[in-house]
Amino acid sequence: MENKSKQNYHCGYVAIVGAPNVGKSTLINLIVGKKISAVTSKPQTTRHKIVGITTTDEYQIIFIDTPGVLQPAYLLHEVMLKQTKASIDNADSIIFMLDASLDERSDMNLQTTAFNILKKTDKNIIPVLNKADLLSQIILEKRTKYLKDLYGFKEIIPISAKNDEGTKGMMDIVVSTLPEHPPFYPSDMISEHSERFFVAEIIREKIFEKYQEEIPYSTTVDIVEFKEQEGRKDVINAEIYVEKDQQKGILIGKKGLALKAVGEEARKEIELFLERPVYLQLYVKVREKWREQQKWLKRLGYDNY
Numbered sequence: 001m002e003n004k005s006k007q008n009y010h011c012g013y014v015a016i017v018g019a020p021n022v023g024k025s026t027l028i029n030l031i032v033g034k035k036i037s038a039v040t041s042k043p044q045t046t047r048h049k050i051v052g053i054t055t056t057d058e059y060q061i062i063f064i065d066t067p068g069v070l071q072p073a074y075l076l077h078e079v080m081l082k083q084t085k086a087s088i089d090n091a092d093s094i095i096f097m098l099d100a101s102l103d104e105r106s107d108m109n110l111q112t113t114a115f116n117i118l119k120k121t122d123k124n125i126i127p128v129l130n131k132a133d134l135l136s137q138i139i140l141e142k143r144t145k146y147l148k149d150l151y152g153f154k155e156i157i158p159i160s161a162k163n164d165e166g167t168k169g170m171m172d173i174v175v176s177t178l179p180e181h182p183p184f185y186p187s188d189m190i191s192e193h194s195e196r197f198f199v200a201e202i203i204r205e206k207i208f209e210k211y212q213e214e215i216p217y218s219t220t221v222d223i224v225e226f227k228e229q230e231g232r233k234d235v236i237n238a239e240i241y242v243e244k245d246q247q248k249g250i251l252i253g254k255k256g257l258a259l260k261a262v263g264e265e266a267r268k269e270i271e272l273f274l275e276r277p278v279y280l281q282l283y284v285k286v287r288e289k290w291r292e293q294q295k296w297l298k299r300l301g302y303d304n305y
């Protein structure tokens with residue numbers, strides 16, 4: 001571990017919390033400057049807490065991207081919610097992310113559920129309104145005022161994680177809430193998960209993007225072999241779990257073409273991420289009700305928090 005002798009160094013943990021699909025993972029990727037967290041247009045993309053670290057001469061922040069707050073329907077959901085709650089408990093400050101694309105008539109139940117969880121903590125809460133790029137200045141001001149009145153916030157910071165707007169000002173406020181402390185991690189470290197974890201997440205992201213309805217939600221990825229080879233491509237064998245035979249058929253597609261396309265897209269992104277070529281093989285397995293069974297969730301690392 002590095003030891004910065006600089007005075008007034010700030011370091012702390014910041015959880016990014018909010019309803020599903022508001023842009024939490026987009027923000028952590030922007031801040032660390034590398035795609036470490038899956039982003040898709042579908043809610044419930046993130047299932048684990050994901051660590052992203054940013055370090056400057058003045059501060060080090062350990063951001064925790066969290067699963068969107070939801071109403072649990074499966075054991076998997078309960079585990080996801082537990083991860084979010086544990087991330088809140090371990091944080092110094094919390095970015096509460098709101099979504100500018102929701103108006104007064106939208107369903108804000110999950111956003112309010114997230115707010116009610118945060119209300120119970122004594123942590124610094126930093127309300128941020130993401131996707132500000134979607135609104136005109138006038139509508140944005142109206143929406144900000146509505147949310148301030150709804151939750152009793154003095155300030156809400158409008159940002160666009162997608163376009164990197166408003167995020168510098170947001171970071172200044174985040175840093176001002178952190179304790180004085182030397183850095184916990186080396187300055188070049190941006191995350192702490194294994195390559196296996198990131199590879200599984202990349203494959204899962206491609207499945208989320210490519211398939212509709214219940215398929216993404218009934219699916220998960222288990223890396224069963226990850227063999228690094230001197231002078232040759234790494235060999236990665238991944239099992240994709242689905243819950244029913246019919247889902248297996250859809251995932252594989254006619255003549256295996258759909259699965260092949262997933263494999264190709266995933267391989268390209270894995271190679272970009274690892275900065276080395278890989279040989280990726282995907283297998284589809286039916287594991288009935290894996291989302292409801294402790295033994296599968298454990299094996300998949302979902303209870304690892």
Ligand SMILES: Nc1nc2c(ncn2[C@@H]2O[C@H](COP(=O)(O)OP(=O)(O)OP(=O)(O)O)[C@@H](O)[C@H]2O)c(=O)[nH]1
Nearest residue numbers: 020021022023024025026043044045046068161162
């Ligand atoms: N217009 C706009 N879209 C955004 C912005 N930030 C994120 N998005 C989009 O919103 C969708 C969801 O983004 P994610 O980062 O996956 O959201 P999340 O909060 O991590 O979602 P979960 O993991 O499902 O809880 C994606 O289609 C993003 O491209 C933004 O600032 N502006």
Ligand SMILES: [Mg+2]
Nearest residue numbers: 024025045046
């Ligand atoms: Mg996410």
